[in-house]
Amino acid sequence: MLEISLDQAEASVLDPRMRPSSNPLVKVWDIASVEFGRPDLDKALSFLNDFGLTLDCRDADTAFLSGLSGYGPCYILRRTDTPCFRGIGLVVRTLEELDRVATLPGASAVEQACGWGEGKQVRLTDPAGFPVRVVQGPRHETPAPRHSLVQNLELPRSRVNAMQRPPLGAATVLRLGHAVLSVVDFFRCVRWYMDNFGLLPTDVQTIGDSDPALVFMRCDRGDTPADHHTVVLVQNVANQYSHSAFECMDLDDIAMGQEHLLSNGWKHAWGVGRHLLGSQIFDYWRDPWGDKIEHFADSDMFTANHPADVTPLTTGGLYQWGPPVPSDFEAPKLTPAFLWKAIRNVRRSDEMTFTRAKKLLKAIGDKPRPWVGKH
Structure with missing residues (x-):
């Protein structure tokens, strides 16, 4: 019987460029927010409400949304002429x-946190040009509307004379879990996040001759477990947003949320399935402007002493089970403007080359389930 396992890939020694910082400036504790510019806030809020986020407050040009827990609003909307990604908060x-x-170069002074009366923030920009806000303040917690469902798996059967009826409606978004960003200058960006914010590599994926091109990074909380990843960086020919992910209660919550989103005509992207790295149950959606946003549940957790794993980058490494990865899941829209930007980025970069770009395309272009259709 064929088993899908990371053990199939021979692990490599961690590249020195991916080693954690021995003395980071600070150690961030969690992710706080993602921020977007949208030309139509009403349309954006309609989708995000059906996705499971709760509107905290809004005016004509700004809206702040939250899950049941977190550090201030986890999703920030600004009215802009064209849709755009406006960065993350830690x-x-x-x-x-x-x-x-x-004190970092280009950082703002400490100021009032956006949309969060109890918080403070510092604004700065990472090497890829993405805005980053670092926030500090109290965490809020709201009880979930139900407990996880009791499952009759093996003996003893604990649910007797009772039926499973999860409610149909928007998924219960608990919190923002992680963000994934594509960057041209991969190693420069990795070092910036590790050296300044103490992020630790959990999984490093490589192309060609074991050359790192993707890293899942978690927060260093010492002996307190942290999510498998909080920030993911992957090398690409353009600096761009990939997706952000929001934790839900359980598989049933994600599945009923899928029914709710489908019933309201929103565009499904990929799922339901289980990731290989991080183990999360996932379900991806497209917002009205095509950007990806994920529901997830059941993440792996690690303490700071867990060493990084190193494996080859493949599309098959995205999931243990689930439907095939759609052809447009990671593929950008190949407009003349994008192609020109990509060529210009490669020519200007000290890290990205056309040869390296070709290796990346090969890695993600290989058939993820080569045995499908053989029998």
Whole structure:
């Protein structure tokens, strides 16, 4: 019987460029937010409400949304003429750490956090040009509307004379879990996040001769477990948003949320399935402007002493089970403007080359399930 396992791939030694910082500026505790510019806030809010986020407040040009827990609003909308991604927010635990972040080149002074009366923030920009806000303040917690369902799996059967009837409606978004970004200068960006924010590599994926091209990074919480990944960086020919992911209660919550989104005519992207790296149950959607957003549940958790794993980058490495990856899932729209930008980025970059870009295309272009259709 064929088994899908990371053990099939011979692990490599961690590339020195991917090693954690021995003395980071601060150690971020979590992800706080993602931010987008949208020309139609009403349309954006209609989708996000059906996705499971709750509107905190809005005016004509700005809206702030949250899950049941987190550090201030986890989804920020700004009215813009054209749709765009406007960056991520990360959490530090103390004002002293926030003061240290404010010393970084190009950082703002400590100021009131956007949409969060109890929080403070520092604004800065990463090497790929993505805005980053680092926030500090209290975490809020709202009880979930139900407990996870009791399953009759093996003996003893614990659910007797009772039926499973999860409610049909929007998924219960608990919190923002992670964001995935494509970057041209991969190693420069990785070092920036590791050296400044103490992020740790959990899984590194490679192309060609074991050359890193993707890293799943988690927060360094010492002996307190952290999600398998909080920020993921993958090398590409353009600096662009890939997706953000929001934790839900369980598989039934994700599946009923899928029914709700489908019933309201929103565009499904991929799922339901289970990731190989991180183990999350996933379901991806497209917002009205085509950007991907994910429901997930059941993430792996790691303490700081867990070493990084190194495996080859393949599309098959995205999932253990689930429907085939759609052909447009990671493929950009090949407009003349995008192609020109990609060529210009490769020519200007010290890291990305046309040869490297070809290796990346080969890695993600190989058939993820080569045995499908053979029998």
